[in-house]
Amino acid sequence: MKNYDIERHVRGESQFVDDISYPKGLLYAAVCYSDQAHGEIINIDISDVEQVKGIKLILTAKDIPGENQIGGIVPDEELLAEYKVEFIGQPIAIVVADDQLTAKKAARKIKVDIKDLPIITDARKAYEAGKLIVPPRTFNLGNVDDCWKKCDYIIQGTVESGGQEHLYLETQGAFAYPVEGRGIKIISSTQAPTAVQRVTARILNLAMHKIEVDVPRIGGGFGGKEDQATAWAVICALAAYKTKYPVKLILSRQEDMRATGKRHPYTSDFKIGLNKKKKIIGYEVTFYQNAGAAADLSPAILERTLFHCTNSYYIPNVKATAYSCKTNLPPNTAFRGFGGPQGMFVIESAMYKAAEKMGIDTSEIQNANLIKENDEFPYGQKAENCNALITWKRAEAKYSIKKTKDDIKKFNDKNDMYKKGIAFIPICFGISFTNTSMNQASALVHVYTDGSVSVSTAAVEMGQGVNEKIRQIATETLSINIDRIKTETTNTTRIANTSPTAASSAADLNGKATEQACNNILERLKKSAAEILNLKAVKNIEIKNEIVYHNGKRTKLSWNELVKQTNLKRVNLSSHSFYATPNIYFDREKEKGNPFAYHVYGTAIIEVTVDCLRGIYKFDSVKVVHDFGKSFNPIIDRGQAEGAIVQGLGWMTIEEVMHDENARLLTDSLSTYKVPDMHFTPEIEIEFLKNVENPMGIFKSKAIGEPPFMYGIGGYFAIMNALKAFRPNADFKISSPITPEKVLLNLHSKIDEPVTA
Ligand code: MTE
Ligand code: HPA
Ligand code: MOS
Numbered sequence: 001m002k003n004y005d006i007e008r009h010v011r012g013e014s015q016f017v018d019d020i021s022y023p024k025g026l027l028y029a030a031v032c033y034s035d036q037a038h039g040e041i042i043n044i045d046i047s048d049v050e051q052v053k054g055i056k057l058i059l060t061a062k063d064i065p066g067e068n069q070i071g072g073i074v075p076d077e078e079l080l081a082e083y084k085v086e087f088i089g090q091p092i093a094i095v096v097a098d099d100q101l102t103a104k105k106a107a108r109k110i111k112v113d114i115k116d117l118p119i120i121t122d123a124r125k126a127y128e129a130g131k132l133i134v135p136p137r138t139f140n141l142g143n144v145d146d147c148w149k150k151c152d153y154i155i156q157g158t159v160e161s162g163g164q165e166h167l168y169l170e171t172q173g174a175f176a177y178p179v180e181g182r183g184i185k186i187i188s189s190t191q192a193p194t195a196v197q198r199v200t201a202r203i204l205n206l207a208m209h210k211i212e213v214d215v216p217r218i219g220g221g222f223g224g225k226e227d228q229a230t231a232w233a234v235i236c237a238l239a240a241y242k243t244k245y246p247v248k249l250i251l252s253r254q255e256d257m258r259a260t261g262k263r264h265p266y267t268s269d270f271k272i273g274l275n276k277k278k279k280i281i282g283y284e285v286t287f288y289q290n291a292g293a294a295a296d297l298s299p300a301i302l303e304r305t306l307f308h309c310t311n312s313y314y315i316p317n318v319k320a321t322a323y324s325c326k327t328n329l330p331p332n333t334a335f336r337g338f339g340g341p342q343g344m345f346v347i348e349s350a351m352y353k354a355a356e357k358m359g360i361d362t363s364e365i366q367n368a369n370l371i372k373e374n375d376e377f378p379y380g381q382k383a384e385n386c387n388a389l390i391t392w393k394r395a396e397a398k399y400s401i402k403k404t405k406d407d408i409k410k411f412n413d414k415n416d417m418y419k420k421g422i423a424f425i426p427i428c429f430g431i432s433f434t435n436t437s438m439n440q441a442s443a444l445v446h447v448y449t450d451g452s453v454s455v456s457t458a459a460v461e462m463g464q465g466v467n468e469k470i471r472q473i474a475t476e477t478l479s480i481n482i483d484r485i486k487t488e489t490t491n492t493t494r495i496a497n498t499s500p501t502a503a504s505s506a507a508d509l510n511g512k513a514t515e516q517a518c519n520n521i522l523e524r525l526k527k528s529a530a531e532i533l534n535l536k537a538v539k540n541i542e543i544k545n546e547i548v549y550h551n552g553k554r555t556k557l558s559w560n561e562l563v564k565q566t567n568l569k570r571v572n573l574s575s576h577s578f579y580a581t582p583n584i585y586f587d588r589e590k591e592k593g594n595p596f597a598y599h600v601y602g603t604a605i606i607e608v609t610v611d612c613l614r615g616i617y618k619f620d621s622v623k624v625v626h627d628f629g630k631s632f633n634p635i636i637d638r639g640q641a642e643g644a645i646v647q648g649l650g651w652m653t654i655e656e657v658m659h660d661e662n663a664r665l666l667t668d669s670l671s672t673y674k675v676p677d678m679h680f681t682p683e684i685e686i687e688f689l690k691n692v693e694n695p696m697g698i699f700k701s702k703a704i705g706e707p708p709f710m711y712g713i714g715g716y717f718a719i720m721n722a723l724k725a726f727r728p729n730a731d732f733k734i735s736s737p738i739t740p741e742k743v744l745l746n747l748h749s750k751i752d753e754p755v756t757a
Pocket of ligand 1: 507640703
């Protein structure tokens, strides 16, 4: 049961937005972007461009029929900048032309006169200037202020973590065309079809029913198309609406890298207190999130940072405060883990620094503080079916950790120029959108008279295999051959008011809705079968492998025949079903509640070898025991875990997003932004934790999309441990990504100089 899209991908048959064959009269849109990070717009001069051959139309803010506003959580982001610009890459005007090159060249020729204003790129500076996106949030457990006197060790420090480019293979883009009645249909590469529909309606001043959004599949999103696919789709729709012609807009890689937001960089302060028994007594942390120039999803991401600020540990006294700071960078956005990784990196760093001071191994502190059944998270939820300690113990045993540690010590004693490091990283990630109302989905299932089945849901296929999982749910619930099941495109006319495909919960939410819809049809079919077979009781009827059984005995009634006859009897062979996660809530006044349906746990052990002469490193292995619940597609789930681990390691190590002092992105191509490749990727061994059925997940499984990303954090500390073996007394700063350049600086800066990297 592999992701069935892969065969089409390999054959080049899968269609992405740019592959769809377009109708005659197709026009191309291109965007004129701000090339200054902050300033007042004095004048927009389009006179040089208007006359160019092939140019159909130029649009600026004043041409927007509705509200010039695309902000999802906070209304603070214009589609087209009108009076001021706040980041490089902010759209100012749209050029529509007969061909793409003409449109792009013309967009670059528009002269925008901007009066400079001061630029802030640093979150702490924004905080000092009082520039916050939303009011700060604080989560509290126990009493931190009173706890420090009970501590034998108190450690304070600062932690930096960098941004990350999504680098989905398919760049942002959309295609829109006018339909009857002044409506618009949009094919969009988005994780959030309803967001595209809603914002298009707002911009065009139309009812949402006039806008149809369709998503066949997307070439990766990783969170980067949860909110930030919208602008491009709306630009296309606006151009199509104005010209009354179909319009396409596809960003080049460089445009995409420059104009879209990334993972949020964070800078954070921590204070951690422990007793002699290695128990953490208190933890106080302040997060400064670099939100960029508009809210986008930052407030929700900030919230998840708070939810995950103690990772998989129980800490009795916690105070965590988070600020979302407004800077002159493109609005940063969702990225696998959604703020969770940033929060977890800080607690792991605090424990690392504590272990250093106590002269012990970090893993001793980690192990001593793992969360147990019924322990309370700082947001009030209690740990249930808690597998933190089980995965840790299993990992220690399965991967012979005592011996591995001895071997590493021997290696390091023998070698001067190469040092090995090892680190443990347990994870705990909450499943559900943290915004309770978003935890809903629906499915529309049709059984056709030939017995084939069509399933529509809100889930967007982006390589994570959700469509294959939905097919499996339908095939198993109806007990018919998988070849009969087709998953349809994600479409706002078929499935309305959808939550984005995000928060790792698409298979759970849409799968449960699919299961219910299939069961509704199945009940009608069984009743019909009883009638056809002249049986009184429906309850002993079953469909197994396309055959109707009665009292466990095969009858002569097949799936095909049953479907055909049921239709002739005028019985409904379609069902629309709705699912909303039960028993979750969160009170944002008290900052307490039960926000998550369940948590995902696991433990990874990461080994690395550092070349201390060159500063380069190679991860030797990643060994994991992960709680997948009862996986019903181990191939997809393993693939998700492997991909997430490599992406997490990349974030922590080689992926460095850099800007110059004018907030210009320096790493805007693959020659300057390095991502993991085959050679980087270590051996990854993953054990599926056994006997763990998850009552809250679809088919007793657990969500898999995001949680394993956070194993990557262990990569950072494996490298730190190797550095420590080379230079035992240095006090290294915690600042990710730990690029080879930083490794070299850490290893060879003068002994009496503070280490700066
Ligand atoms: N896997 C692939 N191949 N491509 C992607 O874009 N996105 C990740 C994860 N795995 C992604 C992926 C993110 S950020 C999320 S939230 C989940 O998939 C979303 O899909 P799911 O809810 O079906 O797990
Ligand atoms: N995860 C991902 N996307 C989201 C969330 C979340 O918790 N909340 C709102 N959008
Ligand atoms: Mo994933 S960051 O929730 O799209």
